[in-house]
Amino acid sequence: MIAFFVRRLLQAVVVILLVTMITFALLRAIPGNVAIAILGPTAYRNPATIAQFDATYGFNKPWFDQYFLWLGHLAQGNLGYSWKLNQSVASLLGNRLPKTVILVGISTIIALIVAIPIGVYQAVRRNKAADYTFTALSFLFYAAPTFFVGTVMILVFADELHLFGPEGPQGGLVSDFTDWKDLTLPVVTLALVTFALFSRYMRSSTLDNITEDYVRTARAKGASERRVLIRHVLRNSLIPIATLVGLNIPLIVSGALITESVFNYPGMGYLFFQAAQQQDYPTLLGVLIVVAIATVIGSLVADIAYAVLDPRVRYVSS
C-alpha cells in the first residue's frame, strides 16, 4: 500500500515537471521579443527594463539554463510579474485561487450530494417515468452552455425574483461567507452542470452493480431492498465516482472559468478570462501551471480514493 502511494507520488512529480517544460516552451513560443511580449509594448521605450528582464530570466543564456533558472523561480513561488495589473502573478493567484477553490469545492460537494441519491434512484426505477425525467434534466444541463445556464439564473432569480444577487461576492475570501446570497447563484450554476455529469455516471454505475450476483446473494440472505442498496450496491457504485471527481477537475475548473466570468466573480477563472483579453501572458501561464498541478493532484487523489474504497486494489501487492 505504501509502495503504491510512493510510486504514484513519484509519477505525479514527473508529470508536473513535464507540465513545466510545456509551459516553458509555450512561454518561448510567444512571437517577437519575449521581454516586450511579457512586459507590454511600453517596455519598448525602456531598454533598461528589457535588459533587466533578460538578465533576471537569463534570456542571454542557453535554453536549458533558462529553463532551470525559470524552474528555480517557480519553485520559490515566483510566477513572474503581471505588468498589466502591476502585481506579481503569485500574489494575484494568492488572492484569486482560494475563491475559486471555494466555488468549485462547494458546488462539487452539492452536486455530489444531489447526484448520488438521484443516480441511485434512477437506477432503481430504471425506464420508469422518474428515470426519464431526470435523464432529460441531466442531458439538458449537460448540453446547455454554462454561460447560458448562468445568464438564465441571473435573469430569473436576481432580476425577476430578487432572491439572490446577480454578481458574485466581490471582496476577499471572507466575503464569500458574509455575502452568501451573492455566492448562491454561481455555486448553483456550476453545481447544475457538474450534477448532470455525476448523476449520469452514478446511474450507470449503480445499474452495473445492481445486476451483479453478489446483490442477489445479499437478497438471498434476507436483506431488505433498502439495506441491499445502502450496504452493498452504494459502496461498490461509488468507486468509479470517486475516480471521476478526481479526473474531472480540469472540466470543473473550465466550468468555473465561465461561471466566474458570467457572475464577475473575482476568482482564478475570471482572472484568466481578463488576462486572455488583455494578452497578459505571465498571468495566463501562471493560471495554466496552477490548473495543471491541480489536475495532477486530482488524479492522484482519485487513485488513492480508489485504493481506499476497493480492497482488490489495496491488496494487490500483498
Add this chain to the structure above:
Amino acid sequence: MAPLLEIKDLHTEIRLRRSTVHAIDGVNLTVEPGECLGIVGESGCGKTMTALSVMRLLPNGGHITGGSIVLDGQDITNLDDEAMQDVRGNLVGMIFQDPMTSLNPTMTIGDQIAESVRLHRGADKQAGLERAVEVLGLVGMPKPAERIGNFPHQLSGGMRQRVMIAMALACEPKLLIADEPTTALDVTIQKQILELLDNLRQRLGMAVILVTHDLGVIAGRADRVAVMYAGRVVETTDTTTLFANPRHPYTQALFEALPDKIVEPAGVAKRLYNIPGQPPDLTSPPQGCKFAARCRYAQDSCRETEPDLTYDVALHEYRCFFPVGEAALDAPAQDADAPTVAAAEAEAEAEATEGAVPVLATAPSVAGDGATPNGTLLKVEHLIKDFPVTAGAILQRRVGSVSAVADVSFEVPRGKTFGMVGESGCGKTTIGRLIVGLEKANAGSITFDGQDLAKLSNRGRRQHSGKIQLMFQDSYASMDPRMRVATILREPLVIQKQGSRRDQEKRIAAIMNEVGLPQAALERYPHEFSGGQRQRLGLARALVLRPSMIVADEPVSALDVSIQAQILNLMLDLQKDNGLTYLFISHDLSVVRYLSDIIGVMYLGKLVEVGPADDVYFGPVHPYTKGLIDTVPVADPLLERAKESQGVMGELPSAVAPPSGCRFRTRCPLAQDICAEQEPPLRPFTAKGHLAACHFPLREPEADAGAPAVAEKTTASGGQ
C-alpha cells in the same frame, strides 16, 4: 410427517418487452425434511427458475403466476416483502454457481457472513462475527478467526464457495438450495465441496435441493431426482430407480448421450445417442408433449394432447404416453440384455468401419520409437515454458516465473486422438498453444510431420499453421461478430492464398455439409447460432485449411449433455472421414476417455502419466491419476456410492514455486521423504507404452515393460 416444501402446479413467467417466457409451467415437487432432492435438466429447462421461485428472487420481469409453494407450513407465494425477508437466509438458504461474483468484493467475508446472523437473530456486530468464525470452521475453512478479515479476492475459488456455504448456513436453515454449486470449480474441489454439503446436511439435519446439469453429481448425492424439461418436471423418483429404470424418453436419452455410459474399450468406434434439435422456445411452447419434436417414440397423439403425470409405482412419476423401460422394478437385469438404440447404432457403426476398429493393435507403442504403420505425426520433446511474473505498473520488474510446462515429452500417432487431462492451471492449455504456435517455448522441440517447428522458415511456418488448427471452448468469442459466416470461413483460405474465389467457396460449402450446418447459415452472423452450432462453426473454421491435426481446447465444456454428444459424434465422424489427428484437451476425464486413444495426465506443468486410454483409465499407476478418476462423478448411483477414496485432497499449489521433487507430493497420500528430494522419472509400466512418474506407483512395472528412450532422457533431465 408433512413435507418441508411442497410446490403445487407452479407457474412462473418472465415478461420481456415483446414476449413472455413461460419459464415454469405446472411444476409439482415435494421435499421431505432432511432429504436431498436433485433437479436436473439442460440449460433453459426451468431448474434454476424453480429454485429462484422458492426464494422469490426472480429476475426482472419474473412473476409467479399460479400455484402454491408451501414451505414449513406457510404458502410463501402470498407473503409480503417483509415476511419474505424473514424467510430468506433464515428458513431457506441459497448458494449460487460462481463464488467469485456472488460475494461482495468490498466487504470482508466475516461481515458478509455476520450480516445474516445480525438480520435474523438480532445479534450485534461482535456476536455476528463470533458466529461467522464458528460456521467458517464448520465448512472447513482453516484458521477461521484469522480469515474473517479477508476480502473475497484473497481466497481461492474453493474457499470462496465455502464462504458462500457458511453464509447460507449461518442461521441454520431447514432448507438449502444449491444452484450448480460446483460448476465453476475444478473437479477435485468439486468433490470436496459436495462431500462438505453431504456432511453438513447429515449433521444439521437440513434438506437440500441440488440443482445441476451434471448427472454424475446427482447420482452420488441426491436421494430423489426430478428431471425437468421445458419448464416441467417430466420424471421424478428415487435416484437408484431413475438411473436403473428411466421411464421418460428424455431421461433415457440424457443417459445415452453421456460418455460415461460407454463400456466399449477406448479406440473402438462407438457413438453417443444424439438427441436431435434443441429444447423448444418457451415464449410459445408447443402444444402436446413438449419433448415430441425430439422424441424418437413420438406418435401423432403426443403432439395433440399433453401427457398427464403417470404414477408407476408409488413415487415414480412421469409425463409420457409411451414410457420406456420396465413397469416393474426388476429393471436392471432387463437393461443389460435389451440392446438400447445407441448400442444398436454403435454396432452398425462398428460393422461399417471394420477396418478402423482395432486401433490399438496398429499402435503398439504410443511413446516408443514411433515405428507404427501410420507413423508419428506430432512429437513433443522436453518442452518447457515459463511465464514471467511481473510487478509494477510501468516498469515491469520480473519478480519470478510461473512454470507452466516443465519438461514434457509425448507423441501423437497419425489419425489418433491424444487426450490431455488435468485440473485448471496444470499447463494443458499452454501445451496446446505452444503446438499451434501461439506461444513460444523456452526450451524443447516440437516435431510435426518430421519437421522441427522451431527451425522452420517464415514460409514454412505459415504452411505449418494451416496444418495444425486450434478449436476453442468458446468459438463465438473468437469470431468477429460483424462478419458473416461465409467471410469468417473464407478468411483462412484468403490469408493462405489458397485457390481461386470459386474454389474457396466450394470448399466452404463442402465444410458446412461436413459439420452438419445448412448452406443458408453462410449468410448469417455468429450471434444467430446456438451454443452447439457455434462449436460446429468452430470445427468448420478449423477444418477449412484441411489440417492434419486439430488441437481442441475444452471444445465441449460449455455445452449441455445432448449438444455435447452431437459435437463428440461429429468429431469422431470427421476423424474417420479425413484421417484427422486430435489433441483433445479437457478437464473432463470421462469425455477424454470416450474420445481418446491415448491419455496424458498433467499435474502442475508435468506429464505424470501417459498411456493407452483404457490402461490409464482402468489401471492407473500414478496416485494423482487414481485420485482424479475417483474424483470425477460418474452418472451411476451404485458406483458413485461405492467409492471409498476421498479423491484428490487439498488445492493445487502455486506454479510460481512448485514443490521440490515430485510436484504432487503436497497432496499425495503416499508421499515419502524421497518424493521431496528426487523428482521421479517417467518410466514404463507396460510394453504398450504406459508410462508414469512416481517413486511409489500403485503397481509395479510389468516384467517386459522395457525402458524406451523417452524414459531415459527424462531421467537425465529430471531431478533438479
